[in-house]
Amino acid sequence: MRIGCPREIKNREYRVGLTPESAKELVANGHDVWIESGAGEGIGAYDAQYSDAGAKVIDDVEKLFAECEMIVKVKEPQAGEIAMLREGQILYTYLHLAPDPEQTAGLVASGCTAIAYETVTGHRGGLPLLTPMSQVAGRMSIQAGATALEKAHGGRGVLLGGVPGVMPGKVVIIGGGVVGFNAAQMAAGLGADTIIMDLDPVVLEKVGTHFEARASTRFASRANVEEAVCEADLVVGAVLVPGAAAPKLVSRDMLKCMKPGAVLVDVAIDQGGCFETSRPTTHDDPTYVIDDIVHYCVANMPGAVSRTSTYALNNVTLPHALRIANLGWKEAMRRDPHLAQGLNVHAGRVTYPAVATELGYDELPILEAIA
Template structure:
């Protein structure tokens, strides 16, 4: 199979779909790998490092989209990339379609087979291709929130860890999954007063046992969320409904109860955001203020730590890429129902139930798509 990896063109996206080592693995399996020139520079991987692994460096993305059977990326395709996709071509990347009707429409019209990292499931449960980026984003959420809390950036002027004689900042993390757990590790590590909220008692028990006195847990009823948000210096939105739009857990009315200069960090923004006032921002312009509350809603947070993120991502995406390339996507999915859960769009039809339900498409079952 000829596999193409174009340079990412989303704002400040420095990650790359294939590291030189991953490209080399595909080449060792007998495949042809095309890398767009400079695609890996954001992680310190220059063209010669790909050539040394047997990949071919290509001048333009147009050539890659025109000639390759499978496209491996990191972020969802931008409009100009969607226009280059074609029927029968495999796209393997993050998609986050439920809150993005325009992208979904474009992928449906393209006729391509689109496999989303974020809905591939694991043999022991969970979403293993999403997990490493959730770990990165969770940890970054505290860094980003701490910076936004600085007075020069519009925040309250609070140091999360405090100092002797001065109380630490209060961090409220809504969601105790992978993002929330990693956010809590950073927050507790800084010495902040950390509260983790979730609706699942099992999750609360797990994080409570892990953090013991370093963080507290609270059931995420609406009343408890309202009370906790009002007391917080920093609120991290860390909820996920696989493949679906995120629920809105913090309303605009709640903002009026918060301390002026408090910060909201919405890690669920890829799935539409879990705060009513959330709108996607970029690393160039990461924050905005509504009702005196600073919002940080960067949609590709892990792109800022591109080298760590790319290698963590390739660790989990490469095995599936090899199976798809070695066997073809249909046979690979027939043999692996967990990979099959990644199929979101095929031949002009939506194949993932949550996306079809959210956006009003007739569902083509994954089984029928494979058949």
């Protein structure tokens, strides 16, 4: 199979779909790998390294899209990239379709087969292709929130860890999954007064046992969320409904009771965000203020630590890329029902139930698509 990896063009997106090591592995399995020139520069991987790995470096991205059977990326395709997709071509990347009707319509119109990293499930449960980026984003949420809390960046002027004789900042993390757990590790490590909220008693028990006295847990009822948010210096939105739009857990009315200069970091922004006042921002312009509350809603947070993120991502995406290339996507999915859960669009039809429901498409069942 001929596999193409273009340079990412989303704002400040420095990651790349294939590392030189991943390209070498695909080539060793008998596949042709085409890399757009400069695609790996954001992680310190240069064209010569890809050439040494056996890949073909190509300047013409249109030729790459036109002649490659599978396109491997990191972020969702931008409008110009969607226009280059074609019927029968495989797209393997993050998609986050539920809150993005324009992208969904473009992929449907292209006729391509779009496989989303974020909905592939794992043999042990969870979403293993989303996990490493959730780990990165969770840890970065505290880093970004701590910066936004600085007075020079519009925040309250609070140091999360405090100092002797001065209370630490209060961090509220809504969601105790991978993002929330990693955010709590960073917040507790800094010495912040950390609360983790979730609706699942099993999750609360797990994080409570892990953190012991370093962080507290609280059931995420509406009343408890409102009370905790009103007292917080930093709120991290870390909820996920696989493949679907994130629920709005913090309303605009709640902002009125918050301390001026408090910060909201919405890690769920790729799925539409879990704060009513959230809208996507970029690394160039990461924050905005509504009702005196600083909002940080960067949609590709892990792109800022591109080398760490790319290698962590390739560790989990490469095995599936190899199966798809070696067996063909249908046979690979027949053999692995967890990979099949990644199928979101095929031949002009939406195949992922949550996306079809959210955006009003008639669903093509995955089992029918791979039959």
